[in-house]
Amino acid sequence: MKKNIILGILFAQAFFLSGLFTLSDYGLNIDEPNHFMRGQALLHYMRTGEKTYENLDVPRRSQWQENSQNGVYYLEKKTASHPTANDISAAFFNFVFYQNLGWVGDLQAYHLYEVFVSSLLVFLVFLIASSYFGTFAGIVSAISLGLYPLFLGESSFNIKDPVEATFFSFSVFLIFLAFNKKRFSYFILSGVFFAFAAGTKFNAFFIPFIFLPYLLVRFSPDLEKYKLAVFKKIPIKIYAISIFSILISFSIYLYLNPQLWLDPIGKIINEQLLFYKQSGVGTNYQPDYLFYGFNLYPSFFITISTPVIILFLSIVGVFAALKRIPKERDKFSLLLLLWFAIPIIRVTIPGTTIYTGVRQIMEYIPAMAILAGLGATYLVSIIDKYFVKLTRKRLSHLAIKAFILALSLPLLFKLIQIHPNENVFMNSLIGGLPGAVEKQVPGAAETLGNVYLQGLWWLNENAEKGASYKLPLGLSSNIPTQFARKDLKLAKYYSGMERRGEYMMEMISVDFPPPRFSYNYRYLENFVNPVHEVKVDGVTLLKVWKNDLEHTKKGYIHEKEEDGIQVLGKEEGYIKIILREPSYLTRLEIEHENTNCLLEGGGSIFYSLDDNEVRYARGQIENSRGTFQGSYADSLQTDNFFVFFFVASPAKFIQLVPDDPRSCLLSYRNITVKSLRDLKP
Numbered sequence: 163m164k165k166n167i168i169l170g171i172l173f174a175q176a177f178f179l180s181g182l183f184t185l186s187d188y189g190l191n192i193d194e195p196n197h198f199m200r201g202q203a204l205l206h207y208m209r210t211g212e213k214t215y216e217n218l219d220v221p222r223r224s225q226w227q228e229n230s231q232n233g234v235y236y237l238e239k240k241t242a243s244h245p246t247a248n249d250i251s252a253a254f255f256n257f258v259f260y261q262n263l264g265w266v267g268d269l270q271a272y273h274l275y276e277v278f279v280s281s282l283l284v285f286l287v288f289l290i291a292s293s294y295f296g297t298f299a300g301i302v303s304a305i306s307l308g309l310y311p312l313f314l315g316e317s318s319f320n321i322k323d324p325v326e327a328t329f330f331s332f333s334v335f336l337i338f339l340a341f342n343k344k345r346f347s348y349f350i351l352s353g354v355f356f357a358f359a360a361g362t363k364f365n366a367f368f369i370p371f372i373f374l375p376y377l378l379v380r381f382s383p384d385l386e387k388y389k390l391a392v393f394k395k396i397p398i399k400i401y402a403i404s405i406f407s408i409l410i411s412f413s414i415y416l417y418l419n420p421q422l423w424l425d426p427i428g429k430i431i432n433e434q435l436l437f438y439k440q441s442g443v444g445t446n447y448q449p450d451y452l453f454y455g456f457n458l459y460p461s462f463f464i465t466i467s468t469p470v471i472i473l474f475l476s477i478v479g480v481f482a483a484l485k486r487i488p489k490e491r492d493k494f495s496l497l498l499l500l501w502f503a504i505p506i507i508r509v510t511i512p513g514t515t516i517y518t519g520v521r522q523i524m525e526y527i528p529a530m531a532i533l534a535g536l537g538a539t540y541l542v543s544i545i546d547k548y549f550v551k552l553t554r555k556r557l558s559h560l561a562i563k564a565f566i567l568a569l570s571l572p573l574l575f576k577l578i579q580i581h582p583n584e585n586v587f588m589n590s591l592i593g594g595l596p597g598a599v600e601k602q603v604p605g606a607a608e609t610l611g612n613v614y615l616q617g618l619w620w621l622n623e624n625a626e627k628g629a630s631y632k633l634p635l636g637l638s639s640n641i642p643t644q645f646a647r648k649d650l651k652l653a654k655y656y657s658g659m660e661r662r663g664e665y666m667m668e669m670i671s672v673d674f675p676p677p678r679f680s681y682n683y684r685y686l687e688n689f690v691n692p693v694h695e696v697k698v699d700g701v702t703l704l705k706v707w708k709n710d711l712e713h714t715k716k717g718y719i720h721e722k723e724e725d726g727i728q729v730l731g732k733e734e735g736y737i738k739i740i741l742r743e744p745s746y747l748t749r750l751e752i753e754h755e756n757t758n759c760l761l762e763g764g765g766s767i768f769y770s771l772d773d774n775e776v777r778y779a780r781g782q783i784e785n786s787r788g789t790f791q792g793s794y795a796d797s798l799q800t801d802n803f804f805v806f807f808f809v810a811s812p813a814k815f816i817q818l819v820p821d822d823p824r825s826c827l828l829s830y831r832n833i834t835v836k837s838l839r840d841l842k843p
Contacts, residue, residue, distance in 0.1 A: 166292040173304040174285035181277030185270040187582040188319040189615030195639040197321045198226035200236050201249030204420050207233040220261040225268050242433040247361025247418035280317035283328040287528050291535040298563050303535030306472045313527050315584030319612050327524040329359035342492045353407035357414035364438045372500045380493045447517040448604050455512035463520050466592040471569045476530045479537030502529035518673050519605035538566050580698050595699045608671040611640045613704040617667035620694045622647045631665040634682035663710040670702050684809040689718045721748050722839040735823040739816040745837035747808035755829035756801045765820040769813035812843035
């Protein structure tokens, strides 16, 4: 056991050091800024009792200690969503290692917390696998986890999922030990880790679904007699200690969630549970993967995003675990299979939600890594057995193990090649990342904002002095500006067809199309040639544009005003515009009255090359071939002027349908349509 602990520490240390030395290679996860600001505000309140930063006294102030996002905001105005234990813990690392000691940078201090906690999981996985299946299984398991692309990459810039996987795993294993060893310390520790797991994400509340079938099998000698009385076999003192552990867990959870202090039960039920209900069920993001209501997307995505060697060994491990279950008194192999399966099943059953890959259920990865270790050990015995049968000679187990370990080297080299974009890895079963993108697999090439830093690197090297930059879609808070060259500045606005020379950059993925209907992004794609692209295996993860005349595409510079247009439908509550000939539209301008009418309000805009292709129903298109539905989000509105921007959209017919017949747009004075002068459909 002591040997296993030492080796486990060495593997964890290797993972931690690799993360430490590459901290500055990773950018911001798009979710992180809010978590950082919330964690800092709540930590400051817990330390000092102050809800504002007026008396903040530290050698260095974090960028995410925002005056507008202080304790007043989070404790009095902002409703609870995700629990806050993880935010406070990361803020504490920042408080120690950046604000006071200055050992690492501001962003790196938060990420140091993520890397440190993820390293603990490497230790745990090695310890579990080596203790139950042997040292070789532990080595393979630790390597499988450490080189699992999704875990490796996001352990350096994802504040929730790798950390949740760690605390979740410690909780599962300690609860297992508590019931099988019946030691008081295991019950208490399991409660502590469960508090941190639940304090990170509510995924932890699915742990009981792992243990319910496990306990039924573990303590029932006769499975055919499905008796809940099986739990009578558990000593009364275990129940008492369990209740005590739950109380400790809830106390820690509550302490690390200051937003709940004034009304714990009410806020948990009416805010946190409601948040998870809204985000976890109801919306089907992958309709093409449904099978009788069950969503096969999570299983499919795991299959194509897991390195083939790990996938193969874990499949062998599943069969080995199934063979071991009848022979095991503690049924650990059953627990391992449930640990792997339940996180996947919970987002597979009808009505549940998952999006942008499987990072939200990362708890399956450590179990899969342990199964890979078991599979490797089982494979050694199988290879030896059949080699003896065929040759009547024994094959060195050391040679077999060395060969299996060597199979991970191509994966290591691949991850080095695509660093720091390990989380977009796809295996050869789908044709790598290019194959996944070509097949439009949801979540393929999704960097979650990490790639913005690589865009900044290019700007630092190539942008002229004093240049400005911006994201067409993402929030400015998603950019790790502390890595930007000092003279570079965030643009206050996006100049569009005024072409004032600002740099724009945006991440690209298969899940990106919904925002692509935004004018800002579509303008850049249609009008401007990119000046730089960040690619992995030929797949673009990020584009950088310079919005000026030099980089505008040929034919997309000059506008003209359409003459001879017909305007119909005013009396029927809509505006239909017929052009003399098809054109590439750039804008629709309506000068209108602003009295005795409704200035505010929404509506829809449709356009088409062929009027017969469009059947108008309020806000809907029945036949979308050759048509587009726009919204007023791509428009500007003043008291008497409305502009809708098109992105060189080919059309002869335009129809605007206000939601309310009292709209001031229907009281128009003049309507102007502009298009590209030098291009014709």
